[in-house]
Amino acid sequence: MPRSLLNRRAFILLGATVAAAAGARTSVAAAATSPTALAGAPTPVRIVDDRATPATRALFAYLKRQQGRGILFGHQHDLTYGFTFTTPDGKASDTRAAVGDYPAVFGWDTLILDGDERPGAEGGTEAENIAALSRCIRLGDARGGINTLSAHLPNFVTGRDFYDTTGRVVGQILPGGAKHADFNAFLDRVAKAVKGARRPDGTAIPVVFRPFHENNGAWFWWGAGHTTSAEFIELFRYTVEYLRDTRGVHNLLYAYSPNSSFGGDPTGYLKSYPGDRFVDILGYDSYDEGAGPTPWLDSVVKDLTMVVRLANERDKVPAFTEFGEGGTEVRNPQWFTQLLQAVKADPLARRMTYMLTWANFGGTKRAYVPYPGHPLLPDFVAYHQDPYTLFAADLHGVYSARTTAVRNAPFLHLVTPTDRQRATASQTTVRVRVTPAKASRVTYSVNGGRPGRLRLDADGFYSGAWSIDPALRNNPSVTLTVSAQVDGRTLTDSAVVLLGEVASLPAGWVDDFEGYAGDDTALSEAYTHVNSHTLTLSADHKSSGSYGLAYAYDFTGAEYTGTGKPVDADWSAFISLALWLRGDGSANGGALQIVAGGVDFWYQVPLSDTSGQEIRAPFSEFTPAPWDTAHAGAVLDASHLAKVTAFNLYLVHGSDAATRGVVYVDNIRAE
Known part of the structure; x- marks a missing residue:
């Protein structure tokens, strides 16, 4: 799901036709999946579920075989939400209205089970919403596509949605946790829906299941700063083992999909990787939220190259599991084709198997698939007509491969x-x-x-x-x-x-960096992370005590980076935010952010000082962040400060400024 929390343009400011669409196109898929290519002995496949159905094994073999022969296009909720129809009938589709064909990959979400997305119904019975999700999977299969299922799970501690990051949910739903039974009940519904998705002949339809996506970000309760990497790994493993072994679901492939960007460095990508035994598809999510195609394109290609390389090493399938033009207006009329050309030009990135964009929820929300009359439609038509993009009509032999599963060792x-x-x-x-x-x-x-x-x-x-x-x-x-x-x-x-217990900090304090016992891993696990950077403890640069924070940034893959710590406190008795900051003398900029009362407030700070000094930012001088347009004019007053949920520090690349550097911070607190 695209996140609306950040808009790179704001950070840059801180630093300074349907008929034509259905025209003839040459497909590269047919030759790759012809009956001749499928002849011979069964193909051994090493997948998470060595008891997977023949069709599920065949889908994995097809995706492996398809690498380098074309990229499948996918669309979330293609048959249930759109700008070109109001009542879903199983046939209407914005993709079809745009180019005369359905997507090759249909995306659905477990929110259907809660009645929060169509065709699930608020107030519908559990059985009705389970049947609704099963029906979606059948519709995608009937239209000739491959099905994927993402999971926006509710907060099992508070009862609110996936954006509610309070309650340390992961620890509560793991075995032994107070909400473990509730989590099992949720997985039971997933199992029923997936097992119930069958063709008329009774064959279970394969589904790519993608739980706990974008976990390296901070916007979901399973994300960075709200759980540890080890907890996340065990949650992912438990989910696989429960569905596969306890509930007997054997028509799933499992995808792991962190969010951009990593600057091409696999260390961050693999930080919470559940292991080869639990993942079939290495995914990657990234939305262009900037003012133009560069440096986002460079960042995406670099990261996709890294993902493909990792997939090749591990015998996995690489996929661009979410992508999209994230602006509220069209900023680049060749956005789709420029993205495609950039990916095609790289010998590894071009081996992505599929790329799925988000739902066209309609109304005033942005269109990820252009519809007739949309400014990006001509470019999307050109994207569709490129022989390297594959839509539903281009898929042949997806489930035809004869395979045998490599048995999993103990x-x-x-x-x-x-x-x-x-x-x-x-x-x-x-x-x-x-x-x-x-x-x-x-x-x-x-x-x-x-x-x-x-x-x-x-x-x-x-x-x-x-x-x-x-x-x-x-x-x-x-x-x-x-x-x-x-x-x-x-x-x-x-x-x-x-x-033992961790010594508590005084009221109003975010961090003094003394409670990690010199352990950089413990420090990193306590913080959220956006884009490429490294956090370590510094014994040399600090305000007091034994340690301060060394924040090493890297703008080679993005125009900004951010780190932060969840806070659950009442700051209404304080008047300012204080911290010790030692800049690196660069022309890059920084912003202190307080998330209070549901509003993102920020205060800009320079990085030019290299001596280290105390900074006091009066709450009265904080303003709503530029991207938080829904709260323009809000004031960081006592009513907002009564509910502070996060502190963040963002760094932004200034014009012609250094792309790498280190900033030191200590003693972050409200005064």
């Missing part, structure tokens, strides 16, 4: 506690999952000490109570190691467990 992972989870009680539960085989013996040990036995429980975990030795309570952390004997092999996993 695998063990520590479910709870997760790496760098904090244990404050005298006892905690150790849970281990071993799949697909059973283990003859499973144990845990602390700091290499005497092993304790774990036993198979009713939920399929090897579990047991770990009573934390009082002698260890003064240690900042311990290493918990689990081990299993499976078919004569020893499988192991481990986690660093933090012990």
Whole structure:
């Protein structure tokens, strides 16, 4: 889903036809998927579910085979929302109205299950909305396309939507959490809808399931700053194992899809990667929210190249799982074709299998697929006519491949506690999952000490109570190691467990950077991240104490970067935001942001000073961020300050300024 929280143009300011559409086109898909190409021995495929249906295995083989032979075009909610129709009939489509064909990939969302998106109905019964999602998948399949399913899950702690980032939800829905049963109930509905999506002959229709997308951003409750990478990894793994092993869903491929940008560096992309055993498709989301095609195009191509390279190394399918022109007005009349040409020109990026844009929700909302009369329609027609783009009519032999699944070897992972989870009680539960085989013996040990036995429980975990030795309570952390004997092999996993309570900061404080015990990983996990940068603790540049924050930015992939920390506090008794800041002498700019009462307020700061100084920004001088047009004129007053939810620091590339540098920060607080 495109995020409306940021608009790169605002940061740049801070630094200073239907018939024609259906014309003849040459397809590159037919030769790639002809019966001759499919002849011979079954193709072995290594996928997450080694008991997947033949059609699901064939879809994976098709996507692998399709690489470099054309990119499939996809559209979210193509048959249920549009500017060219009001009542969905299963045939009407903005894509079809624009170019005379349906998309090759149809995107749907679990919001249908909650009645929050059509054809789900608010007030509809659970069975009715499950049937509605199943029907969507059948419609996409009947139109000749491939189906994907994204998941905008509700906040299981507060009952509000996916944008509500409060409550540390992930820890609450993992096994042992207070809301774990509620999460299972949600997955049960997903399982029923997917298993119920069948062709007239009874064949289950394959679906690419894409849960917990854009998790490196901060806008969803499963995103950075609201959970740790280890918690996210276990949540993704649990979801796969529950659907596949507990609920017996065997018509799913699983996609992992962080958001841009990474500057082509795989480190950030893989930070929360669940592992090759749990992912079939390496995805990537990116929207052009800037004033023109560059540097967004350069950033996208660099990141897509990285994703394809990773997919090749891991025998996965690379996909541009979300993309779109994110402006409120047309800024580049050749946007689609310029994007396509940039991707085609790169020998790796061109090997993306599909690219899916978001829904045309209609009304005053932006159109991601141009409709007749839209300024981008001629360019979209040219995009459609390019032989390298594939729509529904271009797909042949998608489910024809004869395949065999490579059997999954035994695998063990520590479910709870997760790496760098904090244990404050005298006892905690150790849970281990071993799949697909059973283990003859499973144990845990602390700091290499005497092993304790774990036993198979009713939920399929090897579990047991770990009573934390009082002698260890003064240690900042311990290493918990689990081990299993499976078919004569020893499988192991481990986690660093933090012990004891963290000393609380005074009222109004965001961070003094002393509570991480010198651990850069713990620091990075506590903060949200937008675009390329690195956060580390600095013992050399600080205001006081042992550490400050070193914020190393990199503008080679984007015009701005941002980092921040979730806050849940009442600041109505304070009058200003204060922090120590040491700039790098560049002409780049910065902005302090406070999210309060649902409004993004900001205050601009220069980076020219290199000596380090205290900055005090009166709340009265904060203004609504330029992109937050819905709250233009809002004032950061006591009523807003009573509900502060986040502090952010954004850096923006100035004209002809340095593209890399380091800014130091310390003692962020309200005064």
